[in-house]
Amino acid sequence: MTSRAGPVVAGVDGSDPALRAASWAAAEADRRGTGLHLVLVNDDPVRAEFAEQAVRKAESRCTSAFPHVAVTAEVVSGHPVDELLRLSGTAPLLVVGARGLGGFTEALLGGVSTGVAAHASCPVVVVRGDVPTTVGPVVVGVDGSDGSREALGFAFAAAERLRAELVVMQTWREEGLLSVPLPPEDRERVERAVERSVSEQTADFRAEHPDVRTREVAQRGHPVASLTDAARDARLLVVGHRGRGGFGGLFLGSVAVGVLHHARCPVAVVRNARGAS
Known part of the structure; x- marks a missing residue:
């Protein structure tokens, strides 16, 4: 994916989650x-x-914890979603943050973070949980x-920056393939096909990031439930904005929304660089 120069941007609103x-x-x-740029809308x-x-409270906290990071902060006028999207x-x-309280009832609430x-x-x-884990x-x-x-x-x-293991998961559901349950031999065949698919998708990235230890998982089940369960103790859960996939059209927008609502760890939603859905 194409990288951009410039500081990481964080939206704040005075609440503890923010x-x-x-x-x-x-x-x-x-x-x-x-650098880091803090914005309160x-x-x-x-x-x-x-x-x-x-x-300024958020700026002081970040500067104290990370003195080598150049932190800037500003208050801007407007609607939180519009300004953050800009x-x-x-x-x-x-x-x-996943939710905001503070003095701004509209700022960084669930609807805003999802939007x-x-x-x-x-x-x-979207940072969820009281204290994001530093292991896992x-x-x-x-x-x-393309999105995934x-x-x-x-x-x-x-994973390379965090020096963490990377778990790559692809799920599949029988009802997306046939209207009746698959017999065991066909279930094994589909699972092997999904395993090959995961290995093929990761091959180039494993070569580019040889120090990242990976674990590849092909699992039968609902993608939201499977990913949420796999990320119980994760440092970060990453999903595409949308996906089309060859196994029942997995990773549509509903999956990203589902993990945003149910995962306990920070969730990264990554849009296709070409803007495709």
Whole structure:
């Protein structure tokens, strides 16, 4: 996937979830050797003082924890989704919290984070959980589509930066193939075909990232449930924005939305660089 210069961008709103997202973004900026830009989108002039205090609090926390990262911060006026999407046009990565409270009832709530993940021009990481784990693997879902290939490239690079194992998972469902359950011999045949598909999809990336230890998984089941379960103790779960796949059309937008709602770890949603759905 094409990389962009410039700082990682994190949306904040004064809430604890947003502060955790900002801290995650600062750590990622440190790993990438780039800067961090914190943005609080204020749609109410009455809250101007609170907005300034909130963004400076996030800036102070990130600077203290990661003194080598150049942190900048600003308050901008407008609608949170619109402004964050605008910034995604030039950012290499956009980070938001799964939910926000604070003084901004609209800022970085579930609907906003989902909306940003669905429409951003760059990869989006939605930070879930009270304290993101610092151990465990990176998990990525694939299905053979262009979108999942972009996600796979992002996941390999993330695993390399984190020095983490990478679990590459492709799921398949019998009801997507036939209206009746497959006999055991046909089930084994499909599973072997999926295993070959996963190996073929990862081959180039394994050559480019020889230090990344990978584990490839072909699993029968629902993609949201399978990925969520595989990422129970993960440091990051990566999915494509959409996918078409050869096994029942896996990794449509509903899968990305599903893991955003159910996964406990940070979730990265990666759009196809060519903008294809």
